[in-house]
Amino acid sequence: MSSATSAPPAPQAAKHSRMRALPLRVGTRASPLALWQTRHFLEIITGFCPVLRGVNAFEEHAIATTGDLVQNRRLAEIGGKGLFAKEIHEALLDRRVDFAVHSLKDLETEMPAGIVLACTLRREDARDALVLGPGCGTPDPADPYACLPAGAVVGSSSLRRQSQLLAARPDLKVVTLRGNVQTRLDRVARGEVTATLLALAGLRRLGLEDRAAVVLPPEAMVPAAGQGIVGITTRADDVELRELLSGIEDREAAAVSKAERALLAALDGSCRTPIGGHARLLPDGTLRLTGLVAREDGSFLLKREIEGAAEDAARLGTTLGEELRADSPADIFG
Numbered sequence: 001m002s003s004a005t006s007a008p009p010a011p012q013a014a015k016h017s018r019m020r021a022l023p024l025r026v027g028t029r030a031s032p033l034a035l036w037q038t039r040h041f042l043e044i045i046t047g048f049c050p051v052l053r054g055v056n057a058f059e060e061h062a063i064a065t066t067g068d069l070v071q072n073r074r075l076a077e078i079g080g081k082g083l084f085a086k087e088i089h090e091a092l093l094d095r096r097v098d099f100a101v102h103s104l105k106d107l108e109t110e111m112p113a114g115i116v117l118a119c120t121l122r123r124e125d126a127r128d129a130l131v132l133g134p135g136c137g138t139p140d141p142a143d144p145y146a147c148l149p150a151g152a153v154v155g156s157s158s159l160r161r162q163s164q165l166l167a168a169r170p171d172l173k174v175v176t177l178r179g180n181v182q183t184r185l186d187r188v189a190r191g192e193v194t195a196t197l198l199a200l201a202g203l204r205r206l207g208l209e210d211r212a213a214v215v216l217p218p219e220a221m222v223p224a225a226g227q228g229i230v231g232i233t234t235r236a237d238d239v240e241l242r243e244l245l246s247g248i249e250d251r252e253a254a255a256v257s258k259a260e261r262a263l264l265a266a267l268d269g270s271c272r273t274p275i276g277g278h279a280r281l282l283p284d285g286t287l288r289l290t291g292l293v294a295r296e297d298g299s300f301l302l303k304r305e306i307e308g309a310a311e312d313a314a315r316l317g318t319t320l321g322e323e324l325r326a327d328s329p330a331d332i333f334g
């Protein structure tokens with residue numbers, strides 16, 4: 001008689017139990033948000049592949065990245081894209097880790113040779129949120145920025161957020177505010193800045209959603225490409241892990257992130273170009289992508305939309321990116 005324990009494992013599990021020595025090593029940044037996302041990924045993958053549920057199946061490797069070491073200067077001034085991933089890519093290529101967990105928003109659109117974006121997980125809310133410090137008014141759902149006093153100082157190091165905020169409220173002043181989510185919240189609470197803008201996804205994952213005083217609709221603040229999505233990278237030649245990871249791919253996240261990242265790639269902005277990209281699937285399955293290009297002071301802001309079949313996600317992104325680029329002043333991309 002067969003019992004639960006002697007039943008043959010699912011084909012998937014059998015295949016991966018023979019795959020290689022455990023533990024599988026997972027690379028991550030060390031921030032609380034990165035660690036939360038890594039554990040979230042491990043829960044999903046062990047749910048999908050029960051043989052990996054053992055205590056020793058995974059080993060977490062926290063890796064400090066250039067982006068983590070630079071806390072007080074605008075990232076843009078240091079130059080280069082993918083500042084949060086370089087050391088993690090190196091760990092993959094050196095075989096010190098087997099896969100790595102990223103906020104897709106922080107991952108460059110073109111992976112280094114030998115590395116692939118193997119899957120994207122289901123998207124958390126993509127919207128940005130306003131976090132208010134002492135001295136702000138009561139939030140008004142009809143007018144997201146009405147609670148910010150005239151001339152208020154808003155902390156943000158995101159040129160995308162800065163440009164859209166200043167376009168709506170030219171009286172405000174934006175100052176650099178870096179550090180992890182908790183650090184930024186502390187600076188607002190201490191009154192160092194009047195308010196800040198953060199991704200709702202990060203606040204929610206850290207159990208800090210109550211700090212989001214106003215959630216900004218994408219029409220008011222176009223989110224960053226990939227915001228709210230976790231992406232997993234692995235080595236291109238690691239066929240087994242690629243196959244395993246493809247099993248946990250979220251199809252909707254895959255489609256919208258393809259569109260948003262193709263848009264970003266086509267715009268090919270410098271790290272000082274404010275760019276937004278936000279796609280969603282409509283109830284009938286159509287993909288709608290919004291793209292934004294702006295000047296950091298908010299004096300120029302161009303927003304366009306495109307719709308099409310989800311299967312054409314990448315092409316839609318490329319097309320919209322090329323259109324936005326053609327219709328923007330050239331110096332914006334310099």
Ligand SMILES: NCc1[nH]cc(CCC(=O)O)c1CC(=O)O
Binds near residue numbers: 202230
């Ligand atoms: N650049 C930092 C970063 N990278 C990902 C998130 C939030 C989570 C996400 O967007 O998936 C954040 C913080 C923020 O922008 O507020």
